[in-house]
Amino acid sequence: MHKTLKSKILKSIKDKRINIFFLFLVLSFFILVITKLSATYTNTIMFLLKTEHVPSEEVIVSDKSHKLNITLKSQGFNLIKYYFKTPELAIDFSKNINKTDSLYIWNKSSGYTNLASQFDKNEEIINVTPDTLRFRYDVNAVKKVPVKLHTDIRFNQGYDLLDGFSVKPDSITIIGPHVIVDKINYINTDTLKLKKVKSNINSILNLKLPNTLNELKFSDKQVSLKASVSKFTEGIMKVPVIITNVPDSISVKYFPKKIALTYYTSLSNFNNIKIEDFEVVCDFSKLVKGQSYLHPEVTKIPKSVKNVKINQQQIEFIITE
Missing domain, CATH: 2.170.120.40 (YbbR-like domain)
Known part of the structure; x- marks a missing residue:
């Protein structure tokens, strides 16, 4: 039991030494970071631009070149915020900007005051590039x-x-x-x-x-x-065949007089479908020379019907004087 107690005491002392070591390590790192961030730096940072107070009847056409590279001088504490995400600056289109027939032109000399007002007092602008921006509008x-x-x-x-x-x-x-x-x-x-x-x-x-x-x-x-x-369900109905555009000088006899149509309709409409809702026509003027049959076409279909098919594709005929 004496040995067990002794080992626990020694282990506790060692753990405390390790904890103290890590505590001093963290404090040293923290002091180093504070020292670094307290120093003054001069860095160039890219700023994206957003437009403000553009006339309501106009719109600025997007252009990826609309950005400014600004060199700032300030303490690290002030500059570090610009590295977490790409910062933005506003360009005010109601003042300090020139307008042509197709462009708004911003230049550093006239827009500097508005630009500087968007930075903290302890951030000094050393340089701005480019010195001119052109915004196409429509x-x-x-x-x-x-x-x-x-x-x-x-x-x-x-x-x-x-x-x-x-x-x-x-x-x-x-x-x-x-x-x-x-x-x-x-x-x-x-x-x-x-x-x-x-x-x-x-x-x-x-x-x-x-x-x-x-x-x-x-x-x-x-x-x-x-x-x-x-x-939906399928229905079949025999519909009369009508021959159109037959010349007055001839008569046409044809067979069959009726052909079956297959169609698709809802159960609720099935009993409402009538023969008169369909119309099948053979256009005699479309007859090809030497052809002994006509092609039937469905020219009238009720709105409640889908997928109408003609079960017979040819109508036989003979011409009589």
Whole structure:
């Protein structure tokens, strides 16, 4: 027991020595950092620029060259904040800037006062480069463009859309520079992906806005998408064949007089479909010389029907005087 107690005391002394060592190490490092940051340095720092008080009827066209390299003299405490993230400076377009037909021109001599006011008093500006900046501007344009829907929807077997998609809004207004707005003819939506759908669709889709988002304003950034989904079934109906554009000088006898159509419709509409809702026509003027049959075409289809197919592709005929 005596030996155990002795070993614990020795271990405790050693641990305390280690702790004291690390304490002095941390204090030494802290003092070193304070000493370094208290010293005065002269460093060149890149500043990104943001525009302020631009006339509402104009817009500045983005340009990656819009930045200033500023050499500052100050204590390390003041300069260290600029290294955590790229700093920004504001350019005031309501004063100390020249305007031409297509450019705003900022120069160091006239804009220095506004620039210096954005720094602390103990930060001295040694140099600014470049000494001149050119900002291209354009007059705002207003344009309304359609929304282009993108979907990848797979329905459960026997189900389909009842009346198509409803997108609101179906178009959006864009405000921005003519040079950019004129190139935009429509706005795409994100693709809506759904599988085994058998109930109504009600979704919000983001719009794929251009990369020049900072230069443009959009009336909407999302659209709502709705669609009714219903159980569908297949139907077959025999419809009379009509021959059109037959010359007055001849008579045409043809067979069959009726042909079967296969169609796809919702269960709720199935009993409402009538023969009169369809029309099948053979246009005699489209007859190719030497051909002994006509091609039937479906020229009238009810709105509630999809995927109409003609089960017979040829109508035989003979010409009588």
